[in-house]
Amino acid sequence: MELWFTENQTKDLRLSCRITRTLHREKTEFQDLAVVDTVEYGRMLVLDGAVQTTVRDEFVYHEMIAHVPMLAHPAPEKVLVIGGGDGGTVREVLKHPGVREVTLVEIDRRVMEVSRDLLPETSSGLGDPRVNIRIEDGIKYVKEARRAYDVIIVDSSDPVGPAVGLFSYDFYSAVADALEEDGIFVAQTESPFLNQSLIRQVYADISRAFPIAKLYLAPVPTYPSGLWSFTAGSRVYDPAEPRDPGGGRSARLETRYYTPDVHRAAFMLPAFVGELLRS
Numbered sequence: 001m002e003l004w005f006t007e008n009q010t011k012d013l014r015l016s017c018r019i020t021r022t023l024h025r026e027k028t029e030f031q032d033l034a035v036v037d038t039v040e041y042g043r044m045l046v047l048d049g050a051v052q053t054t055v056r057d058e059f060v061y062h063e064m065i066a067h068v069p070m071l072a073h074p075a076p077e078k079v080l081v082i083g084g085g086d087g088g089t090v091r092e093v094l095k096h097p098g099v100r101e102v103t104l105v106e107i108d109r110r111v112m113e114v115s116r117d118l119l120p121e122t123s124s125g126l127g128d129p130r131v132n133i134r135i136e137d138g139i140k141y142v143k144e145a146r147r148a149y150d151v152i153i154v155d156s157s158d159p160v161g162p163a164v165g166l167f168s169y170d171f172y173s174a175v176a177d178a179l180e181e182d183g184i185f186v187a188q189t190e191s192p193f194l195n196q197s198l199i200r201q202v203y204a205d206i207s208r209a210f211p212i213a214k215l216y217l218a219p220v221p222t223y224p225s226g227l228w229s230f231t232a233g234s235r236v237y238d239p240a241e242p243r244d245p246g247g248g249r250s251a252r253l254e255t256r257y258y259t260p261d262v263h264r265a266a267f268m269l270p271a272f273v274g275e276l277l278r279s
């Protein structure tokens with residue numbers, strides 16, 4: 001008998017992966033949580049039916065959401081990650097030796113607990129002494145922080161359920177206040193093929209909250225359409241430029257996707273995406 005997991009990516013589009021087993025399934029306080037073993041992409045974390053991360057392609061997403069802001073800032077020491085309870089973004093942030101403290105704010109304790117049990121490669125940084133884990137609402141947390149972080153990364157799920165408020169001008173403006181004057185913010189901002197009106201709105205809102213707003217792209221095969229966007233906001237540094245004189249910082253990073261050239265190239269947008277941001 002064949003077993004398949006199917007994500008309804010839109011009402012007219014599905015991604016199906018053959019699975020060998022379901023390791024975990026529960027209804028948490030916030031969402032439906034599952035972990036399955038797929039044949040093509042390895043172990044997969046699924047929230048409310050949507051793929052969050054797979055062992056085989058997670059490096060692209062986590063390296064690009066973490067190293068772009070971390071390298072665009074000249075010396076990040078204090079980092080806040082909102083969402084990302086699987087730990088993949090924290091693992092990448094910790095690769096920067098100058099980091100003194102990473103605060104991870106995850107609303108759903110079970111995402112973190114299950115990831116620690118079943119996704120050991122992804123969650124490997126969560127026990128690091130520099131990591132401070134808070135199980136609470138990221139929106140509330142950010143509203144109470146002032147000039148506290150060099151980098152803020154929003155590694156959220158899609159804008160449904162608990163993540164809706166993370167895609168709003170009010171939230172981006174609170175993020176701007178929570179950052180140091182020269183801090184950098186990045187959020188995952190969905191698919192340029194399938195979520196065009198959302199991307200337009202998010203880009204407009206981030207541009208209102210920050211003098212510099214830039215969108216960049218990376219391929220994530222298991223996310224809807226396979227092409228994913230991230231949007232960065234900043235008051236001082238250009239997020240598209242790695243601040244790495246002599247190449248020392250990036251040379252020390254162990255990465256499989258990120259390089260300083262990939263960093264710059266990710267901001268070179270295809271015509272239809274550039275058009276989307278101008279419309």
Ligand code: SPD
Pocket residue numbers: 050051052053084085086087088089155156157158188223224
């Ligand atoms: N369509 C799913 C998008 C999920 C983006 N965030 C995933 C979290 C991985 N750390």
